[in-house]
Amino acid sequence: MTAAPTALRRGWRAADSAAGGLALDLGLYAASAAFAAVTAATSTLLPHRAWGGVAAVGYLLAALAATGQLLSRRRDPGSPLAGPPARWAVTAFAWLTTALLPLAWQSIERARGRTDRAQEEVLVVEESGRRLADTGTPYLGHDAIAALPPGEQLLGYTPYQPGMALFGLPRAAVDAWWTDARVWFAVGTALALALAVRALIRAAHPPADQRAGVAVLRGVQAATVLPVCALTLATGGDDLPVLALCLLALALAATGRPGRAGLAVGLAGALKLFAWPVALVLIIWGLTRRAGLRVAAGAIGLPAAALLPALLVDRDALVENVLRFPLGHGLVTSPAQSPFPGHLIATALPAGRAVAAALLLAAGLAIAVRLARRPPRTAVATALVCGYGLLAAILLMPSTRFGYLLYPLALLLWAPALRPGAPAGSANWRAKDGDTAYT
Template sequence: MRVAAVPRAVRGCRDRLERSAGGLATDAALYGCSTLFAVGIGVVSALPPHRIWGLTAAPGYLIATVVVLAQLAARRRGRAPRLTGRPGRAGLTLFAVAATTGLPLLWQSSRRAAGLPGHAQEEVRVVEHAGQRLLETGTPYLSRAEIAALPVADQLSGYMPYQPGMALFGLPRALAGTAWWSDARVAFAVVTAVLLASAVLLLRRAGTPTGPLIRAVQAVAVLPAGALALATGGDDLPVVALCLLALALTAHRRHGAAGLAVGLAAALKLIAWPVVLVLAIHAATQGRRAMTRLAAGGLGLPIMVLLPAQFVDAAALAENVLRFPLGHGLVGSPAASPLPGHLIATYLPGGRIIGALLLLAAGAAIAGWLVRRPATDAARAALVCGYGLLAASLLMPATRFGYLLYPIAFLMWVPVLRRHRPAAAGVPQVVLVR
């Protein structure tokens, strides 16, 4: 079989699964596997927030699984088309979001506000403390000397390894004090819901079928990769939602708005910068004007957000955003999931060098792919982002399973974006290398 035929074969298999029982068969598999995953996390996880999520989310997944099986049975008997068709699937998806993401989030944020420990991951406190510092000093970062002055047990939480924009999610608690609704995760969830709904409505109004949109929402807000992250930590979800909104806007050639969306994502986390690069290359295939509009927001916004922190304390900015993620902080990063990059760096002689070379090789392969086949539409841009971030997540020496949310979301949104390839009248298809 030719190599080029492999992706077509995978897409064909996926399309057959999606057509099976109108998507209900895949729904049953997803909800069933998610039930098992949640039960497993609730029983064996060493992290209290994860265990609590598993125990509170498992009943929701189980109910969704039972309902889907009932829908399948009704469909075979030719009954209740509204309940077994897309309206029924969409309603069940919304229930699953509420039961497996919303309920665990509200439970943990309320218990934490009541003073009970073990109901939030460390990044929640990090973001909230950053918001407090932003109000008091004008920068969300502590200097190396200030971190060294903290008790040893608190030095890790003294680092804020995100872009300055992330501190905005800590402002509710800094301004209003301790309450369930001032928890940074609530702000993450509200912003994510608004952005995700905006992307879905944008695509739906342009004629995207409901079925692929249901699957796209499940990828971000229902499957454990997103639901667990949002209920226990949540800082990755607004970044993912902003990137998906940028891709939806790109599908409709709204490059200026797409630049603002992806620029905001890059102002929150460095992991969004590769998405900025891919969308910039895509915009370049559409002409200079599109490139200029995309770059104004995609590059201008994160740079503008960095400037105040740079002026207040440039050394503190470098300590948190560069030195700590690269392993040169006062304490090591806790990101150490047993993915290939971490295993190579830990157990092989010269593992860090080998891992760096593999990461560079993966980056070069992605760059070569973009040169030979530029991302001339939003679906291809999402595909490149998905595979690129998958390679990075697997090969980075300091990594965690949560990073896999990014490639999962991008790759599962490709079928939705593929439905929208606006005719490029007067715009030639660009091939940089033949």
């Protein structure tokens, strides 16, 4: 283990424990309020501006609540207003006001005719749901996309796995605000996170261990009220159920349920390719537990089962959307461009795309060597490998989005929540190098 990651973890633990975690809560809400206010004032994306105007107020109120908790703790360290249940309540309020309220407001305004209250991925998912209901596949073929007006060809592509179209089915049945795909993204996200929290809290030893609850709380904050997550859910949202299912899979792995972990990450993989690296690392983790086949059954089986109907209905349409378009060989190219190193190298240097691709391949090989030499034996190690690996990939990809950072950030901040996962009364768990591991 290198010194830099160790120092970073120690620094994080020190910051996270200051004032019982309330100091970091206040910093999170205050910085997020500033981010939302800047977004409302400067963003060129109208759904983002609308989110910022509402979320800034929500974050500010949460910051004021955290300030009150800090003052209460200073007067009385044992005050219930400063304890974990109160922190959970403020977190729930923050998610309600910075993600769910803007989401509902934009969905309602969109249902009333506003065309600037959803990002393009919402429209794409809903159209894929309609196609799934009508034709049995969520994808348009090459010729059908080519027949669209040039300005609509990009929206003709569905660069997701077939399962994502399920979130568009309600809109195919009823045209109302509550059938907006974002509403169902939020439902799926909340359900997966609730199951993950339940698994970790129940497995804490003793079950009422407050340290376990505090670590889980920080992980939940990372997946909900962190601006990159709240903004994404309110304006687009398709990444959040994928992320939540990956976090659920890691929670199930931490509590000794590899088969269910495979099913959870398999559901995520049936929605979006971003879950596939997490599935691969979880399978390797499963091999160290002699449970690789149980993990792989769900992690590989569910995405394969989701692909099969689309493959049988129109194989060429599946290949066009799921392979050719993401690899840059479609009729149009993805507009995803963020000033990360990979994109800057690809656009600024001669043969830049080749250089960026080589760097990305080198990073992938380095991770593969690490997995071969030191396979992750704990859920904590698995989450860290996934988080750092996805961070490297996002930074080095020639075409990517700033919002994709929600994956590595949430995975890395979820890792500490996996440490207290030893099932109560189990003799098959022990602490190793600060992590929870099987014996």
